[in-house]
Amino acid sequence: MMCSGADAVATGHYARTSLEDEEVFQQKHIRRPEGLFRNRFEVRNVVKLLQAADSFKDQTFFLSQVSQDALRRTLFPLGGLTKDFVKKIAAENRLHHVLQKKESMGICFVGKRNFENFILQYLQPRPGKFISIEDNKVLGTHKGWFLYTLGQRAKIGGLREPWYVVEKDGTKGDVFVAPRTDHPALYRDLLRTNRVHWIAEEPPAALVRDKMMECHFRFRHQMALVPCVLTLNQDGTVWVTAVRAVRALAPGQFAVFYKGEECLGSGKILRLGPSAYILQKGKSKSRVAVEGPIDSPSDGPGLGPVV
Template identity: 65%
Template sequence: MGICFIGERNFENFILEYLEPKPGNFVSIEDRTVKGTHKGWFTLTLGQRARIGGQRDAWFVVDKDIATGDVFVAPTTNHPALFRDTARTDRFHWIAVDPPPELVRTQMMECHFRFVHQMPLIPCTVTLNMDGSVWISLSQPVRALTPGQFAVLYKGDDCLGSGKIIQLGPSEYTLKTGRERLVASQQQKDEPTPGPAS
């Protein structure tokens, strides 16, 4: 998460004044090759440009593995690994009614979503979980959904409430890769096996 109140300061330098560096690798999401190193996964946020020395092209942060310290990067700012269409929040904070009667009655509700101030509202379907958290399914994939940001829901002109994003669904890249593997596996099964030589 970015910290907007620090003003015009380098975020990495700011955060490293308070946390010890934990060096790790920038790893390509496509072929798992190491592209460079960083000073700590906590200095980077999803969607930002990764400053990787020696790389001619721009790379962007698409995921992080906190256990290993690896930060996964992809070439181009619109790589499919940056786009997701589902997110789960922690216990949602409803403003007027907790939770809305429509959501209680059917466990699902259509409304609109945003997670960045002034971003266009996106149609979504919200599913209520037993613990008060919600799954949000968007009508279109959104770039750089980020755990720790707040999902805010709207119905018409009314803000319904918000919840912190704690889990993301798979990226468009992950889904595409999975489909391609499934098709390749199916094609291998469908190929005729050679009969015995006569």
């Protein structure tokens, strides 16, 4: 930015910062003095990334890896406005192309095309099997495990009922599926990230002091924030324990952390804890081991649990 001669950049993201921008816009009719922003940026007060006034359009999720230097030189003129109000401004100024523009959804650079065909233009097919997570039965075949994400419905030829991706084995190429969208194999409450990028504090003082911190996180844009507890590791990674199991966590996604209206930063998900299904199976096995088989001929009436 400095190489271009600009003091700052304004972007259309729906987000805010802890810097006040009113004085900048108040001077729009005044000849701009040399280095309008310079004094503000030389003051090394920490700049926080804050959620937008329009919670539905908030885009701090996508800005969670922004550097402190970049953030203090960025203006978000839409951050305090709702999308409806922005459209009203566009209508008053006859910017009809803005009003007619559809909301961008999905992967914008892919556009309206078959995602599988798009990926296979760049990656060679790696055929593998769809396997039931419940009984290891082979249900069908696919062209590559990388074409699927956890929680996605798997289109398996010959099967009418829906099956959903719950695990992937990149080494063998197998994709494990479950028969319901709310199957416990899709739910986990524990994950570990890589070294977290903290926007304002590196890391937050409360986390350094207590080694644990309550906050919220999300791993998809617009999903409801989930209360969690962070546990700081010596290498800067964190364990994230959600207060309730969440659906379709996946390695490679980013866990983005929030405290109130502030976006604290984010880390890439590297590892997942066991699913609710695995935990349930473990409890069932433990219960069988403690109680013994039902109606076992070797157990006489009145005998206590077999340990």
